Amino acid sequence: MAKITASGALEGLRVLDLSRVRAGPTCVRMLADFGADVIRIEPPPGVDPNEGMFAGNRLGGDFQNLNRNKRALTLNLKKPEGLEVFKRLVKDADIVVENWRPDVKARLGVDYASLKAINPRIILASISGFGQDGPYAKRPGFDQIVQGMGGLMAVTGFPETGPIRAGIAVADSSTGLYAAIGILVALRERERSGEGQWVHASLLHSQVAMMDFQVARYLNEGDEPLRAGNDHPTSSPMGMFRAADGELNLGASGQGTWVRLCNTIGRPEWVDEPDWANEKLRVKNRARLNAALDEVFATNTVGHWVDTLNAAGVPCGPVYTVPQMVEDEQIRHLGVVEETHTSDGKPIRVITQPVTLSRTPAAVATAAPYWGEQTDEILREAGYDDAGIARMRAEGVI
Structure with a gap:
């Protein structure tokens, strides 16, 4: 298949997507929907014991909604040749997105300094639970944990209920969007300097930023936010x-x-x-x-x-309710839900990008790929011949 071009806005940019679960794929989805050539890189089946978290049901709504408009490559980065393949791809890439714990990058040799040595224009976007350094840097981070630590659960619910998590992944989704903004800023700066840079975003910082006025009023007026149920804390009725x-x-x-x-x-x-x-x-x-x-x-x-x-x-x-919401006349008018089809023709409905550009709008061009669906195609683009691809597959590199 040809490279997926959902929009002309970011056409010509290549993104190597190493991210998993939600925050990273949310970030990369925005780039894909606006036309970047996104290569989703994941280990061959059976290599990662946690693969069920990020790729268990590839035809399920969540995976399809997060990973449409991407091509898929399987690559075992724990094997030396797998790393060499990745580094060859980095030479011609613009952006790498990952959400490993900070020490993993250095151990594999795909930290920013290493990638910059291969391609000085590369932009590495690193997404983490708690930041790239500091006392919590090596902690695993999940949305619900960060909702608690970032203050959201303390202000959600009724006074008598105790802390309550939000019904959506606020920290994950907002971090993905903040990371995408950081990437776009770095791309704009690269036009002037000719150099890439390291962009990082954490769930914890993003969650605190999303608290916005609640934290600002405490910092400046000493007004501690409390749970107020469905009432607004500072406005009435x-x-x-x-x-x-x-x-x-x-x-x-x-x-x-x-x-x-x-x-x-x-x-x-x-x-x-x-x-x-x-x-x-x-x-x-x-x-x-x-x-x-x-x-x-x-x-x-x-x-x-x-x-x-x-x-x-x-x-x-x-x-x-959610069923009522998707049938609302304004939701339908805005085209919030769109149908696409997997490569075997299965219909999939996904949520479109909520930002509209007048000349180069985002689009849903393809459904999410099957596991490694474009592996051979991508490797041929990188200069590997069929014999080399077959050998790597036999050796578990791909």
């Missing part, structure tokens, strides 16, 4: 309310929105209520305000309030 047939998600932050809310629900006198006169007082007296709003919203359906309040400029929405 902003949270979940009970309509006649389900939950209404309301975001009436700001004085102007508060006034519009009062007028729209037929309670204009609330604007002059002393306990609710400004945002600070509405947060302080939230319990009484929320109870009063529940009484109003219980008089009609979620659909009625969503239409009425949005028409008045008051942000609100329903609370969807």
